[in-house]
Amino acid sequence: MKYCKDCEPAQEIHAVAYLSVVMGWLDQPFFDLMEMLFKSTAEAISDKISLPFFKLMIALKLGYWTDEPDDKDTWRTKCFWDEAKRRGIKMREFHLGPIRDGFIAEYSPRHGGVKKTIIFDGLPRPGFKESESLKWMDNKGTMKIKFLKEGLPVAPGGVAFTKKHALEIFNSIQKPVITKPNLGSRSRHTMLHINTPLGLIIGFKKAKKLSPLVIIEEELRGDLFRGTLIGGKLAGVVKRDQPAVTGDGVHILSELLEKENERPERNGPIFHKIPVDKEAEIELKRQNITMDDVPEKGKLITFSQKTSRGCGGTTTEVTDIVHPDNKEMLEHVGAFLKDPLVGVDFIIEDVTKSWKEEQHCGIIECNSLPFIDLHHYVMFGKSNNIAGKLWDLIWPETKI
Numbered sequence: 001m002k003y004c005k006d007c008e009p010a011q012e013i014h015a016v017a018y019l020s021v022v023m024g025w026l027d028q029p030f031f032d033l034m035e036m037l038f039k040s041t042a043e044a045i046s047d048k049i050s051l052p053f054f055k056l057m058i059a060l061k062l063g064y065w066t067d068e069p070d071d072k073d074t075w076r077t078k079c080f081w082d083e084a085k086r087r088g089i090k091m092r093e094f095h096l097g098p099i100r101d102g103f104i105a106e107y108s109p110r111h112g113g114v115k116k117t118i119i120f121d122g123l124p125r126p127g128f129k130e131s132e133s134l135k136w137m138d139n140k141g142t143m144k145i146k147f148l149k150e151g152l153p154v155a156p157g158g159v160a161f162t163k164k165h166a167l168e169i170f171n172s173i174q175k176p177v178i179t180k181p182n183l184g185s186r187s188r189h190t191m192l193h194i195n196t197p198l199g200l201i202i203g204f205k206k207a208k209k210l211s212p213l214v215i216i217e218e219e220l221r222g223d224l225f226r227g228t229l230i231g232g233k234l235a236g237v238v239k240r241d242q243p244a245v246t247g248d249g250v251h252i253l254s255e256l257l258e259k260e261n262e263r264p265e266r267n268g269p270i271f272h273k274i275p276v277d278k279e280a281e282i283e284l285k286r287q288n289i290t291m292d293d294v295p296e297k298g299k300l301i302t303f304s305q306k307t308s309r310g311c312g313g314t315t316t317e318v319t320d321i322v323h324p325d326n327k328e329m330l331e332h333v334g335a336f337l338k339d340p341l342v343g344v345d346f347i348i349e350d351v352t353k354s355w356k357e358e359q360h361c362g363i364i365e366c367n368s369l370p371f372i373d374l375h376h377y378v379m380f381g382k383s384n385n386i387a388g389k390l391w392d393l394i395w396p397e398t399k400i
Contacts, residue, residue, distance in 0.1 A: 050119045054094050054104075063096040075270065075373035077101070080123060083387035087398040107395055116395065122369040123341060124394050131339040137366040140215050141182050150336050152329065153346075153355055153362035157217025163204055169216040170200045176219045179203030181211035192219060192305045193286060221360040222349035224307050225318070228370050228386055229334040229342045231393045234327050236375040236384040237319045237351070242302040243274040243312030247295025253284075254291040257303075266312075270377045274303050274312030315374055317381030318351055325354035333363065340393060343370025 057063030069078045073093070084091045084105060094102040101122045108115045118124050136142040141159035148154055156173050159182055160166035170177060179200065180190040189210050191203035200216070207214040224240045245256040260266075261273040274280075276291065280303040284290065287301060295301050307313040326348070333344050348361040355361050375384040392399050 051104075054102075057094075057096055063094060065092045065094060067092055069093070072100070074371070075377060076123070076371045079373045079376040080387045080390070083385070083391055087391060087395075087400060089391070089395070089398060107398060109397065118394070123372070123390065125340050126394050131337060133337040133339050134368055137337055137339065137342065137368050139183060140180070140365050141213060143363075143366055144215075144217075147333075147336075147363060150332075152333060152336070155217040155220050155360075155362050155364065157215060159213050159215055160204070161213055163201060166200060166204045166214060166216050167197060170194075170197065173216075173218050177216055178219045179207050180215050181207045182213035182215055183211050190305070194219075217364075218360070220347040220362050220364065222347045222358070223351075224364075225346055225348065225351060226370070226374055227322075227330045227344045227346065228372060228375060229330065229344065230386070230389045231340050232331060232334040234319075234322075234330050234334075235389045236317070236386050237322050237330075238374050238378060238384075239316040239318050239351070240307040240374070241314045241316070242307050243280075243304050243314075244300050244302040245274075245295075247297055247299040247301065249294065249297035252292055252294050253289060253301060256295070256301075257291070265379055271309050271314065271379055272312055276303070279304055279311075314379040315377070317375070317378045317384055319384060321352050323352055323354050325356055326351060329355055333366070337366070339368070341368070341370070341390065343367035343372075 054063065054065075058065070069081050073081075077093075081091050088107065088110070090106045092104050093100060094104065096102070102119070103121075103124075104117065104119050105124070106115060106117050136146070144154045144157070155178075157177070158169045160169055166179075175195045176192070177194045177200065178190065178192050179194060181188065189207045191199075191206055194200050194203050204214050204216070225237055226240060227237045228235050245253070245260045247253075247256065251259075257274060257276070263271075265271045266273045283303055283305060284301070289295065289301060304311045304313070309315070330344055330346075334342055343366065344363060345365045345367070346355075346361070346363045348355055349358055372386040372390065375386040377383070388400070
């Protein structure tokens with residue numbers, strides 16, 4: 001697989017990602033069936049459908065189980081698996097060729113009782129019946145329309161299939177704008193700070209590599225935050241920052257970067273040093289600064305448009321300082337979606353102030369399979385055990 005900087009922090013095969021969206025439209029019944037095999041299910045269903053399927057694949061030597069996470073598993077999987085072990089829950093991961101993230105979890109009460117089993121894809125949800133919103137919450141265009149009707153804050157914009165329509169949307173909204181795939185997460189193939197038709201076309205083509213439909217919307221003002229809802233309640237909020245340094249009015253930018261990269265946390269495997277690559281050069285040029293300049297005191301200099309840890313981004317735990325109105329707004333999302341597990345990405349200038357006081361804040365996307373590890377592994381602040389809160393919802397009796 002050819003390396004793609006736009007796919008950071010996790011690589012995607014462009015053709016596969018694009019085709020999966022198209023096939024999702026054409027073969028939804030088939031994919032619904034396959035998805036059911038991996039969804040959190042009642043034990044009776046798993047015994048009759050899922051487990052026989054897994055056993056057949058293993059018998060045919062097409063699939064296999066692993067009892068421990070490996071280097072290819074995400075940090076989301078690892079933190080959730082670690083919490084399961086702490087609670088006496090046995091987890092195994094099913095592999096079918098390149099397909100992974102299908103899990104079986106078993107729990108036997110210490111003082112006797114019936115053993116419980118669930119099968120799930122990525123992260124579990126309680127019960128077998130899934131929420132209706134699971135069919136559309138990851139679709140940014142559909143989410144935008146539904147949230148707007150519900151009175152939830154979203155960025156003005158729309159969805160385009162053609163370059164012509166993309167330019168029409170671009171000309172109808174305030175600048176700067178942002179382009180991103182209609183489906184997908186982790187800011188893959190997203191482009192910010194677009195002010196010209198040429199920039200719009202570049203961003204449109206970039207996003208089009210992963211999705212037939214492209215979102216074009218006004219760029220909101222502020223920092224990026226991830227709120228995770230467990231059982232409809234706000235379980236945690238982290239601030240996600242681009243790789244950056246702050247000027248002191250004395251040192252040149254290269255010296256500030258060198259000092260920032262000396263942080264022991266940036267030695268991996270979670271957080272990484274900030275690179276000076278082509279993307280960084282473009283970002284510095286946009287800010288009209290070079291590595292030999294002395295940034296004024298307090299001025300933030302960014303090295304990438306992305307917030308991913310893989311390119312030097314950081315996270316800060318901020319749950320305790322979130323304004324009550326913002327907490328209420330996020331829990332409104334959970335109540336509207338009626339789903340027990342949701343990640344909500346939103347942008348706001350000051351999370352300690354009400355979203356109602358800001359002109360350009362809002363929700364940018366929802367995630368049905370959120371990366372809960374963002375809360376576990378933070379650069380600044382205390383770790384928030386979201387995996388534990390999710391297990392509390394699934395099997396309350398395992399609470400430690």
